[in-house]
Amino acid sequence: MKQWIGISLGDITGVGPEVALKALAAEAGQDATQYLLIGDPHRLRLLNSSLGLGLPLADFSTYNASGQFFITSPLAAPLPESLAAGDPAAAHAAVAALREGGQRCLRGELAALVTAPVNKASILRAGHPFTGQTEFLSHLANTQKTAMMLLGTDERGRWLRVALATVHIPLQSVPERLTGEAVTLAIELAAQSCRDLGLPRARIAVAGLNPHAGEGGAFGDEEIKTIAPAIRATQQRGLDVAGPLSGDTVFHHALRGDFDAVVAMYHDQGLAPLKTVAFDTGVNWTLGLPFIRTSPDHGTAYDIAGKGIANPGSMMAALRLAKQLAKNKR
Numbered sequence: 001m002k003q004w005i006g007i008s009l010g011d012i013t014g015v016g017p018e019v020a021l022k023a024l025a026a027e028a029g030q031d032a033t034q035y036l037l038i039g040d041p042h043r044l045r046l047l048n049s050s051l052g053l054g055l056p057l058a059d060f061s062t063y064n065a066s067g068q069f070f071i072t073s074p075l076a077a078p079l080p081e082s083l084a085a086g087d088p089a090a091a092h093a094a095v096a097a098l099r100e101g102g103q104r105c106l107r108g109e110l111a112a113l114v115t116a117p118v119n120k121a122s123i124l125r126a127g128h129p130f131t132g133q134t135e136f137l138s139h140l141a142n143t144q145k146t147a148m149m150l151l152g153t154d155e156r157g158r159w160l161r162v163a164l165a166t167v168h169i170p171l172q173s174v175p176e177r178l179t180g181e182a183v184t185l186a187i188e189l190a191a192q193s194c195r196d197l198g199l200p201r202a203r204i205a206v207a208g209l210n211p212h213a214g215e216g217g218a219f220g221d222e223e224i225k226t227i228a229p230a231i232r233a234t235q236q237r238g239l240d241v242a243g244p245l246s247g248d249t250v251f252h253h254a255l256r257g258d259f260d261a262v263v264a265m266y267h268d269q270g271l272a273p274l275k276t277v278a279f280d281t282g283v284n285w286t287l288g289l290p291f292i293r294t295s296p297d298h299g300t301a302y303d304i305a306g307k308g309i310a311n312p313g314s315m316m317a318a319l320r321l322a323k324q325l326a327k328n329k330r
Contacts, residue, residue, distance in 0.1 A: 003111040008097040009039030014300025015310035016116030022312035038097040041071045074100035085302040086122035105291035111326035112292035146288035152278025161261040162270035163190040183230035189287035190261040205259040206243030213244040280313040294318040
């Protein structure tokens with residue numbers, strides 16, 4: 001049975017379209033998956049030609065069409081031929097493509113959505129209220145019970161999976177925003193992610209917020225007042241959860257296989273170790289949405305856009321994870 005995977009092309013003045021096309025070229029003919037690229041058709045075909053990929057890109061008309069690679073535009077008119085990095089027109093198009101992909105998933109037309117990188121600063125300058133793609137899709141799906149998970153493998157094939165209790169907020173705001181509900185949700189969604197992946201177990205480690213997990217209250221009391229009660233509550237519901245554990249060692253133990261996923265308390269606590277071990281293979285997976293959404297774990301890389309040298313590894317990993325999750329779900 002065929003399945004459709006959508007790819008929103010993100011900021012077209014960045015590397016998103018390039019890594020998307022390169023990843024699709026690597027996936028061509030691997031299975032019966034059909035792909036719907038959401039973005040500007042003219043620019044995408046020019047890029048396909050300049051990269052020498054030769055992908056047979058067809059205009060989308062129906063989900064019953066034969067073929068593997070299709071394009072649809074969320075815009076009424078083509079984009080200008082020449083756009084500077086972060087141009088407002090590119091930002092508007094990125095938001096429109098993201099919205100189109102999410103809506104098609106909500107209607108059940110796509111099995112998953114893979115989102116190419118956008119630039120938050122460019123989107124904000126273009127006049128859109130925007131925190132991130134995760135938050136945008138959560139709002140579109142009318143759910144706040146989502147969490148960001150980053151996952152990837154090192155050169156030895158060892159997995160690191162990290163769910164975040166808080167995401168894109170200033171570091172000084174983390175203690176205030178770190179609630180028992182947020183920690184509990186991240187634990188629950190991390191455990192569910194292991195089941196969605198088909199792992200034989202779902203053993204979750206929870207990092208502390210403070211050095212040495214607070215050292216019994218000497219370095220802060222968030223572990224005592226917030227994190228530990230959330231852990232106990234999830235343990236009482238039968239989840240296999242350990243912590244709070246010191247943030248300077250927990251990722252080592254997870255990488256060697258003691259845990260299947262780690263819940264980190266803030267963005268850089270989780271992403272710094274993940275990107276250290278899986279910089280080129282990291283994937284962003286939004287947990288808790290009513291549809292599957294993955295994304296490469298890198299930005300628009302304006303400095304190398306248009307040079308044909310962008311590494312598609314993370315986009316390839318995002319595509320493969322989306323297909324795996326869709327297959328498991330089906």
